[in-house]
Structures are given as C-alpha cells and as structure tokens.
Amino acid sequence: MSGHWVHSLIIGGHGYTFNLDTIYTMWFAMAVVLIFAFIATRNLSIIPNKLQAVAESFMLFIWGVLDTMIEKDNRRHVPLVASLFLFILTANLMGQLPLRIIHLKQGELASPTNDLNLTSAMAIIVLVYYVFMGLKKKKFKFFLHELSFTGIISGLVEILEMITRPLSLAIRLFANIFAGEILVTVALGVCAYLLPLPVMLFELLVAFIQATVFMMLTIAYVSSATGDEH
Amino acid sequence: MEELKTISDIAQLGGGIAIGFGAIGAGLGIGVATKGLMDAVSRQPEVAGKAFGFFLLGAALAEACALYAFVIAAKLVGLM
Numbered sequence: 001m002s003g004h005w006v007h008s009l010i011i012g013g014h015g016y017t018f019n020l021d022t023i024y025t026m027w028f029a030m031a032v033v034l035i036f037a038f039i040a041t042r043n044l045s046i047i048p049n050k051l052q053a054v055a056e057s058f059m060l061f062i063w064g065v066l067d068t069m070i071e072k073d074n075r076r077h078v079p080l081v082a083s084l085f086l087f088i089l090t091a092n093l094m095g096q097l098p099l100r101i102i103h104l105k106q107g108e109l110a111s112p113t114n115d116l117n118l119t120s121a122m123a124i125i126v127l128v129y130y131v132f133m134g135l136k137k138k139k140f141k142f143f144l145h146e147l148s149f150t151g152i153i154s155g156l157v158e159i160l161e162m163i164t165r166p167l168s169l170a171i172r173l174f175a176n177i178f179a180g181e182i183l184v185t186v187a188l189g190v191c192a193y194l195l196p197l198p199v200m201l202f203e204l205l206v207a208f209i210q211a212t213v214f215m216m217l218t219i220a221y222v223s224s225a226t227g228d229e230h
Numbered sequence: 231m232e233e234l235k236t237i238s239d240i241a242q243l244g245g246g247i248a249i250g251f252g253a254i255g256a257g258l259g260i261g262v263a264t265k266g267l268m269d270a271v272s273r274q275p276e277v278a279g280k281a282f283g284f285f286l287l288g289a290a291l292a293e294a295c296a297l298y299a300f301v302i303a304a305k306l307v308g309l310m
Contacts (some may be wrong), residue, residue, distance in 0.1 A: 168294070168298075171294075171297070171298055171301060172291075172294040172297065172298075174301075175294070175297035175298065175300055175301050176290075176293075176294070176297055178300075178301075178304070178310075179297055179300050182304075182309065206290075209286055209287070209290045210290065212287065213287060213290050213291065216287065
C-alpha cells in the first residue's frame with residue numbers, strides 16, 4: 001500500500017487535494033455500470049437473452065429485499081438502492097482485476113472503495129435521502145414524535161444516529177475493502193502465487209456481501225424513517 | 231531486544247493491541263451467528279439456504295466491528 005495519487009489544487013484561496021486514482025477508477029466503474037445497463041436493456045424480449053437475464057435477476061433480488069423490509073410504496077426507492085448496489089459491486093470487484101499491475105508515479109489503481117472519501121460521499125447521499133424521505137412523510141414529527149420526556153430523548157437519539165449511521169456505513173465498506181487489499185499484500189509476502197489465491201477468492205465473496213449489506217442498511221434506514229411507529 | 235523509544239514505537243504496540251481486542255469481539259459475534267445458524271438448520275433443515283444468506287449478512291456486520299479496530303490500528307501503525 002503506497003497511498004494515493006494526490007493532486008493538489010488551489011481554488012479561491014483554499015487548498016484542495018484530489019485522489020486521482022480514486023477518481024479514475026470511480027469513473028471506470030461508473031462507465032461499466034452505465035454500459036451494462038445500456039446493453040442489457042436494449043432489445044428487451046419475453047424470452048431474455050443472457051445479459052437481460054442477469055439484469056432481471058439483479059432487479060428481482062432488489063425487489064425482494066425491498067418487499068421484505070418496506071411495506072408499501074417501496075418501488076420509488078429502487079433508483080437509489082439499485083444504483084448503489086450495482087456501483088458498489090462493480091467497484092469492489094474492480095480491486096481483483098489486474099489493473100493494479102499498472103504502476104503509477106505513486107499509488108496504484110485498485111478499488112475506488114478503498115478510499116474513505118468515496119464511501120463517505122455515498123453514506124452522506126444515503127443520509128440526505130432518508131432524512132428527506134422522513135421529513136416528507138412525517139413532516140416535523142420525524143424529529144419529535146411527541147412532546148414528552150421520552151419523546152425528546154428519542155428525538156435526540158435520532159439526531160445522534162444521523163452521525164453514527166453514515167459513519168458506520170462509510171467505515172464498514174471502506175475498512176472491508178482496505179483490509180482485503182492489505183491481506184492480499186501480506187499473503188503475497190508470505191508465500192507468493194499460492195497463498196493470495198484463496199484470499200482473493202474470499203475477497204470476491206466479500207465484494208458481494210458488502211454491496212448487499214450497504215444496500216440492505218440503506219433500505220432499513222429508509223424504512224425506519226418512513227415507516228409507522230411501533 | 232530493542233527498547234520502545236519513540237512515540238511511533240509505542241503507537242505500533244497500540245495498533246497491535248487495538249486489532250487484537252477488536253478481533254475478540256468479532257470472533258465472539260461470528261461464533262454466536264454460527265451457533266444460531268446451526269440451531270436453525272438442525273431444527274428446520276429446509277430453511278438452510280435462506281438462513282445461510284442471513285448468516286452471511288450477520289457475520290459481515292459482526293466482522294465490521296473488527297474492521298473498525300483495524301482502521302484505528304492502521305492509523306496508529308501509519309498505513310493510512
């Protein structure tokens with residue numbers, strides 16, 4: 001692990017740094033998702049071809065999760081949830097591509113999700129989305145359910161959760177991918193060619209699981225924000 | 231054996247301690263999740279596939295706690 005390929009820029013008197021490797025790999029992942037979506041949804045037919053079958057199985061999976069966790073009016077969350085799932089899956093799997101062989105001046109081209117900035121950005125999108133959905137559904141009652149002692153305490157806990165939820169979402173995804181890459185590097189040092197293989201296979205599993213976990217937690221947060229009180 | 235002299239030496243020790251204690255919690259969590267899976271499958275073998283999916287999710291959530299410790303350890307050791 002040799003850090004990121006950092007580009008510094010001064011805009012209006014403020015210094016900004018850009019992790020260019022993350023940005024390029026993120027664009028690559030976005031392009032892969034876009035091209036997949038474009039090709040898979042062309043020439044839709046009753047008898048699906050292979051790519052359409054794959055896309056349909058993804059959609060059925062996401063619909064199934066949504067149906068189990070949100071009771072009514074759940075199809076409106078599909079755009080955010082499905083794009084998060086597909087993007088995170090693509091980004092995680094990219095870490096196992098031989099893209100890393102390309103040597104940069106500093107850093108390497110690995111998964112974009114091994115950068116805390118990207119995962120934090122996605123977690124903040126989820127935060128804004130579920131707070132917006134909650135405010136739209138329950139108006140001000142989203143913060144304060146009832147004007148009593150327990151109501152105020154639970155409202156404060158709700159505000160505390162607005163910090164802890166995105167924090168845990170971002171760090172969970174980032175740490176899983178980052179730890180996986182370090183694990184591969186360590187295994188490479190112990191016994192090259194032999195030991196990294198099972199670790200990389202395990203990382204393929206982790207990529208799917210983490211994409212699913214991020215999506216399910218997003219749905220759970222939206223569900224708790226828009227659902228009725230229990 | 232060299233003595234711990236500088237702050238960074240002690241920080242490396244702290245990184246080791248952090249990931250060790252974090253791993254205890256995650257190990258216990260995954261153990262409890264596996265126990266739950268075994269109970270469910272031995273009681274109702276037909277739900278094995280569905281239960282395994284939930285088990286993987288729960289294990290991933292428990293494992294995340296060790297990875298929070300890993301982030302702290304990586305910060306202390308200087309990987310990040």
